[in-house]
Amino acid sequence: MKVKWIIQPPIYMVMLLLLTSCWNSRELNDMAIVTGIGIDKAPNSDEYRVTFQIVNPSATATSVGASTGQPPITVYTTTDRTLFGALRKTSRKAARQLFFAHTQLLIIGESMAKSGINGLFDVFERSHELRLNSVVIVSRETDAASVLKILLPIESIPAMAVVKKNKNTAKLWGENRAISVFELINTITGEGEPVISGVQIYGDLDKGSKKSHLEQSQVEAVISLSGLAVFKEGKLKGWLDGPEARGTMWVQNKLEQTSINIDSEKEQDSIAVIINHSKTKVKVNLREGVPVFHIYIKEEGSINEIKDFVDISQRKELYKLEKEIALKTKGEVVKSLQVAQSMECDIFNFGNELKRTDPKAWKTVKKNWVSLFAKGELDVHVEAYIRSTGMRSKPYQQNEE
Amino acid sequence: MRKELISANQLFAMIILFEMGTALVVPIGLESGHAVWISILLALPGGVLLYLIYSYLYQQYPNMIISGYTQRILGRFLGWPLSLLYIPIFMYNGSRNLREAGDLLIASSYDQTPIFIINAMMITAVIYVLNKGLEVFSRTAEIYLLIILGMGLICCFVVIAAGLVEFENLFPIHAKDWRDALTSAYPSIWTFPYGELVCFTTILPHINKFRVAQRTGIAAIILSGLLLSFTHAIEISVLGTNIYARATFPLFTTITLVNLANFIQRLDALVILTLIIGVFFKMTIYCYAAMTVTADLFKVKDARKLAVPIGIVVLFSSFISAENYPIHLDEGKVFMKYILTYMCAAVPILLFIVHYIRKCLGLLR
Numbered sequence: 185m186k187v188k189w190i191i192q193p194p195i196y197m198v199m200l201l202l203l204t205s206c207w208n209s210r211e212l213n214d215m216a217i218v219t220g221i222g223i224d225k226a227p228n229s230d231e232y233r234v235t236f237q238i239v240n241p242s243a244t245a246t247s248v249g250a251s252t253g254q255p256p257i258t259v260y261t262t263t264d265r266t267l268f269g270a271l272r273k274t275s276r277k278a279a280r281q282l283f284f285a286h287t288q289l290l291i292i293g294e295s296m297a298k299s300g301i302n303g304l305f306d307v308f309e310r311s312h313e314l315r316l317n318s319v320v321i322v323s324r325e326t327d328a329a330s331v332l333k334i335l336l337p338i339e340s341i342p343a344m345a346v347v348k349k350n351k352n353t354a355k356l357w358g359e360n361r362a363i364s365v366f367e368l369i370n371t372i373t374g375e376g377e378p379v380i381s382g383v384q385i386y387g388d389l390d391k392g393s394k395k396s397h398l399e400q401s402q403v404e405a406v407i408s409l410s411g412l413a414v415f416k417e418g419k420l421k422g423w424l425d426g427p428e429a430r431g432t433m434w435v436q437n438k439l440e441q442t443s444i445n446i447d448s449e450k451e452q453d454s455i456a457v458i459i460n461h462s463k464t465k466v467k468v469n470l471r472e473g474v475p476v477f478h479i480y481i482k483e484e485g486s487i488n489e490i491k492d493f494v495d496i497s498q499r500k501e502l503y504k505l506e507k508e509i510a511l512k513t514k515g516e517v518v519k520s521l522q523v524a525q526s527m528e529c530d531i532f533n534f535g536n537e538l539k540r541t542d543p544k545a546w547k548t549v550k551k552n553w554v555s556l557f558a559k560g561e562l563d564v565h566v567e568a569y570i571r572s573t574g575m576r577s578k579p580y581q582q583n584e585e
Numbered sequence: 586m587r588k589e590l591i592s593a594n595q596l597f598a599m600i601i602l603f604e605m606g607t608a609l610v611v612p613i614g615l616e617s618g619h620a621v622w623i624s625i626l627l628a629l630p631g632g633v634l635l636y637l638i639y640s641y642l643y644q645q646y647p648n649m650i651i652s653g654y655t656q657r658i659l660g661r662f663l664g665w666p667l668s669l670l671y672i673p674i675f676m677y678n679g680s681r682n683l684r685e686a687g688d689l690l691i692a693s694s695y696d697q698t699p700i701f702i703i704n705a706m707m708i709t710a711v712i713y714v715l716n717k718g719l720e721v722f723s724r725t726a727e728i729y730l731l732i733i734l735g736m737g738l739i740c741c742f743v744v745i746a747a748g749l750v751e752f753e754n755l756f757p758i759h760a761k762d763w764r765d766a767l768t769s770a771y772p773s774i775w776t777f778p779y780g781e782l783v784c785f786t787t788i789l790p791h792i793n794k795f796r797v798a799q800r801t802g803i804a805a806i807i808l809s810g811l812l813l814s815f816t817h818a819i820e821i822s823v824l825g826t827n828i829y830a831r832a833t834f835p836l837f838t839t840i841t842l843v844n845l846a847n848f849i850q851r852l853d854a855l856v857i858l859t860l861i862i863g864v865f866f867k868m869t870i871y872c873y874a875a876m877t878v879t880a881d882l883f884k885v886k887d888a889r890k891l892a893v894p895i896g897i898v899v900l901f902s903s904f905i906s907a908e909n910y911p912i913h914l915d916e917g918k919v920f921m922k923y924i925l926t927y928m929c930a931a932v933p934i935l936l937f938i939v940h941y942i943r944k945c946l947g948l949l950r
Contacts (some may be wrong), residue, residue, distance in 0.1 A: 202706060207698040309828075312693050317842055366828075366842060372757075373827040535944060 212324040215283035216367035217241075219257070219320075220343030222328030223304060224293035226263045232296070233546035234270035235261045235329040236282060237289075237343050244549050255395045256340040259333050267307045286314040289343040290365065291383070293328035294420065302372055302418035319347045322413040323432045324423065331383055333393040337382045346407055346447060350381055353409050358442035358459075359429040360409045375535030375553065377415050379432060382423065384410040418531045424523060431520025435479060435532045436515065446508040448494050456489035457509055457570070465554035468538040469547050475560040477534055479523070486572035491581045497577045502570055517564050525558045534560070589709060591791045591929060593801040595723035598730035599870065602800060603879030605657065605733065606808035606867030607685050608778040609816055610836045610860045612829060614769035619754055619826045620762040620817035624770035629810040631807055632779025635930060638937045640799045643789040645940060652881045653788040655932075658940045667932065671878050674928050675784065676895060680903035683707060686864040687903065688910050689834050691890060693853060697816065702903050706898040707861070711869045715876065715892035719791060729862050736855050737812070740840060741819065747843045749823045770927045778813070779806065780929030784874040831906060833910060834860075872899060 220237035228399065238258050261276050264270035271282055274573050290308075292301055308314045323331045339345035341570025347362065354361040360381040371378040385405055391397045412424040412432060424432055433439045439462045445453035462483040469476055487496065487505070524531050535553050539546040549556050591599075617624045647656040651671065652899065656664030687704045695703060714722050742752065757765075772780075785802070792798040820835045832838045837856045845849040872895050879895070880888035907913035 199709070202702065206704065208695045309831075312696065316838070316843065317844055370825045370828065475715075540753060543755060543761070 208283070210283075212398045214280055216278050216280040218284050218287050219341050220289040220291065220332050220346070221267075221287055222291040222293065222323075222332045223296050223501060224327045225269070225295040225299050229263075231265050232267060232270055233261060233263045233293075233327075234267060234274075235259055235331065235332050236271070237332040238272060238278070238282070238312050239341060240402075240408050242267065245451050246488050253395075254333055257335070257342060259329070259387065260328055266546075272446075284311065285315065286316060287318050287343075290345045291328035291331050291346075292320065292322045292380070294323055294325060297322050297415070297420035300418045301415065301420075305365055305369050305372075310473045316369075316538050317364045318360045319350060320368055320380055321346065321350065322380045322420070324384045324410050324413070326385050326389075326493065330385060330389050330393075330463065331407060334385060334389070334407055335393060335395060335398055336407065337398050337403055342407070344469055346383060349407070349409055354438075355440045356442075358433050358439045359426065360412065361433060361438050371533070372418070374533065375530065375539060377417075377529040377534040379414050379424070379531045381409055382411045382413050383407050395529055414524070414527055414529050416511065416527065416533055421529055424520065427516040428520045428523050431516035431518070432524070432531060433458045434462065434464060434481060434517050435466070435520060437462075437466075439464075443488070444509065444512055446512055448490070448492055451492055454491040455487060455494065455505065457485045457505075459483050459485040459509075460486050461485075466532070466534065466537055467541075468534045469542070469551065470538075471561070473549070473556075475534065475538065475549065475556055476563055477532075477560055478563045479515065479517065479521075481564070482569075483509070483513065483566070483567045484569045484571050486574060487570060488574060493581045493583045494577060495578060495583070496573050506568045506570055509570070510566040511569065514564050514566045515565070518562060521542065521562055525560065528558045530554070530557045589791050589941070590793060591719060591723040591788070593797045595727055595790070596788070596792060596798065597801045597805045598715060598726040599723060599788070599866065600782070600805035601730055601809045602726055602733065602863060602866040603782070603784070603870050604806070605859075606778070606811065606863035607682050607860070608813055609863060610689065610834050610856065611685060612832065613777065613817070614774045616769040616773075617765040618762065618830075619821050620758055620766040621821060621829075622755070622814045623758065623763070623771070624766040624774050625810060625814040625817060627766055627770040628774040628779055629807065629814075631775045632782070632806050632810065635775075635780060635933065636782055636785075636802050636806055637799070638933050639711050639786050640789065640795070642933065642936060644769055644785065644795045647795065648790055650790055650877055651783070651933075652878045652883055654940075655936060658936050658943070663884065666845060668878060668882055671877050671928065672882075674924060675871050675875035675878065675900050677867045677902060677906070677920070678781065678925070679776075679875065680899045680906060681913070681920075682864045682868050682871070683903040685846050686860055688913070689837065689860055690857065692833065692910075693837060694859060704900055707865065707868070708896045710865060711872055711899075712892050712896040714869055715872055715896070716889055718889065719788070719873065722873070726801070726866060729866065733859060733862055735930060736859055737816075739857075740852065740855055741815075743843050743845055744823060747845045749839075749842055750819060751822055754822045754825050755818055772930070773921060776926045776929050777845050777921055779810070780925065782806070783929045783933065784870050786933075787874045787877045788870070792916060799818075810842065821917075824834055853915045867901070872896060 194469060211430050217239045218236050219239055222235035224233040226233040238240045238260065240256055240258050242254065252455065260274050262270045262274045264273050274282060307316065308316060336342045336345045339348060350360060350362045353359065363378070363380055368378055385407055387405035389405060392403070397404040414421045420518055430442060441458065441460050443456055443458045445454050446457060448454045462481065465479040465480045530553070534557065600916055614621050615625045642654055646657065652668030655668045658664065659667065682706050685904065686707060687700045690703050691698065691700060707835065714725065789798050807904055812917065812933045820839050821829050823839045824835055829835050837853060840852045840856045875895050876888050879885065885891060907916055
């Protein structure tokens with residue numbers, strides 16, 4: 185009994201200390217929250233030039249208080265041969281340890297993209313702080329560092345603004361989509377080639393990184409999503425824009441909503457149709473050793489604008505319009521497929537699809553899949569349905585005849 | 586001393602928690618690629634069969650644990666050393682579970698904390714509950730079963746609701762996949778996690794009725810097999826075969842991907858909790874098994890006195906056995922292939938056959 189009294193209190197004391205689990209403690213005011221990471225190729229060397237966009241806590245606080253006049257973010261740039269090395273080396277410049285659990289955006293500079301991206305993502309998988317669902321974007325005609333430096337209105341943290349822009353346009357316009365590090369790794373390890381959304385800076389870069397440019401209604405520099413970067417064996421091969429980009433989304437079954445203009449009898453592109461539901465099924469098989477890509481698209485939409493007279497109260501007219509939509513869609517899809525074939529980049533994961541459904545056939549074509557993909561035959565079927573014509577049936581413009 | 590009794594529900598809870606312990610979190614049966622979930626189902630009948638053998642032996646000797654009837658069936662000269670082998674195996678396997686839990690914690694959030702501290706904290710809880718006895722432990726199991734199932738439901742719901750599941754990753758199953766699934770089911774998945782139920786030969790004597798023990802045991806094994814298969818199917822469908830195979834803790838990676846309406850995210854804590862709870866029960870059962878076998882072989886009157894020494898051995902072997910996680914996994918393969926299979930399956934089957942023959946010939950006293 186006496187022994188128990190001697191032994192127990194110290195044990196409890198030690199337990200109390202340990203159970204607070206403060207061994208790893210990192211207080212909020214010791215952390216610098218990184219929202220965006222930009223990777224460029226350092227000029228004339230193999231090193232990475234890594235830029236971190238860091239939240240400036242005193243400037244982003246929403247509570248009413250003394251405004252410090254500082255910008256909401258600050259940017260540090262470090263060069264090193266590895267990403268992790270660069271982020272640790274940044275401690276020489278940053279007063280707080282960088283904290284990566286809130287990193288939403290990874291921007292790859294165009295120079296980096298051209299020299300190869302396949303080795304970049306291991307740290308995202310391995311680290312417990314970096315998230316696999318950070319969005320990846322390629323900066324077009326500029327370096328990643330300048331994109332991260334630009335201050336933007338409405339969203340005070342630019343990295344989040346870019347991510348939101350990407351998701352927004354993916355949802356409404358459908359030429360881009362937000363691809364995460366996770367998807368990218370899955371694409372790299374699979375048989376296909378990745379496509380990544382691009383961003384471009386319009387305006388004056390130097391003025392755009394000053395806080396003063398936010399004090400006018402039209403800001404000096406705007407970051408805009410622009411096209412899809414196509415990679416081949418990890419290296420930037422080219423860009424898809426406009427209909428080609430949207431066709432790619434269509435084939436990948438990633439299109440959420442989009443708006444297409446179709447022709448009326450008199451005028452070109454005079455009817456705006458919103459596609460609010462679209463589903464794509466892909467089948468790949470071999471016909472005498474040459475792959476055939478069967479693509480079945482089913483889409484539904486509603487008419488949102490008619491510039492001249494079309495009597496859409498008539499069934500016949502609506503069928504005509506549906507055909508027109510299907511034709512237009514097919515045109516974009518075929519265009520994107522042909523561009524990809526000319527680049528010899530299987531960005532639609534057709535290889536994976538064949539491997540999944542028919543592993544034996546895949547083995548026979550695996551070696552020269554790239555050239556076979558370029559020769560592959562296309563078989564595109566589109567079904568389009570108009571589900572609604574909005575708040576009116578006939579338009580107010582009357583037929584003159 | 587009064588005999589400790591546990592109820593059917595408590596056995597049910599213990600078996601499920603034991604099966605889910607680590608098998609839920611670590612990748613199992615990697616040889617079968619995207620058909621892992623099928624190999625888990627294929628191994629299920631084997632697991633049930635093994636349990637039938639354990640419960641048959643328990644029926645024949647309702648008051649004895651494995652070391653007791655091994656000596657009865659094979660005789661003292663063969664039976665005693667054979668049962669002695671079970672002690673280090675139970676302890677080592679317990680320590681492996683501890684190591685996996687510690688490593689997940691370190692890899693996921695406690696990157697600065699030494700593994701010794703984390704493991705020591707966990708083993709303290711195990712020693713404490715072993716000191717309290719089996720009844721207390723089994724009541725804890727009942728409570729935690731509900732918690733684990735609740736968390737499992739939440740996890741499944743959010744993963745599915747977040748739209749991460751892609752069934753293309755699971756289908757189709759070709760003839761080659763079936764063959765792969767079968768080869769990874771037997772013996773590797775058969776022994777881990779089903780064969781590990783050999784520990785329950787030390788717990789079964791605490792149930793009064795043979796029928797109850799058999800029925801609830803089989804129900805629990807089938808349910809846990811289905812849950813395991815479902816969880817691994819979801820993991821593969823979310824991650825794809827490549828990342829699933831490379832991830833040290835696929836369930837953890839799966840959950841980190843959840844982002845529901847930019848609001849429900851970072852649910853990693855749920856996985857860590859699941860693992861800690863599962864490992865706590867699995868490890869306690871291993872330690873309990875090691876404890877009772879030791880007490881039985883060396884005629885220790887109060888088995889509970891062995892809780893501290895066994896706990897400490899398990900703690901130290903958990904981090905001394907391997908210097909890092911890959912080596913730990915490597916050792917696991919060897920251990921499973923050359924030792925666990927024999928001790929979990931071969932020895933009980935041997936006992937069963939010998940017992941059956943001797944019974945037929947009327948040689949048993």
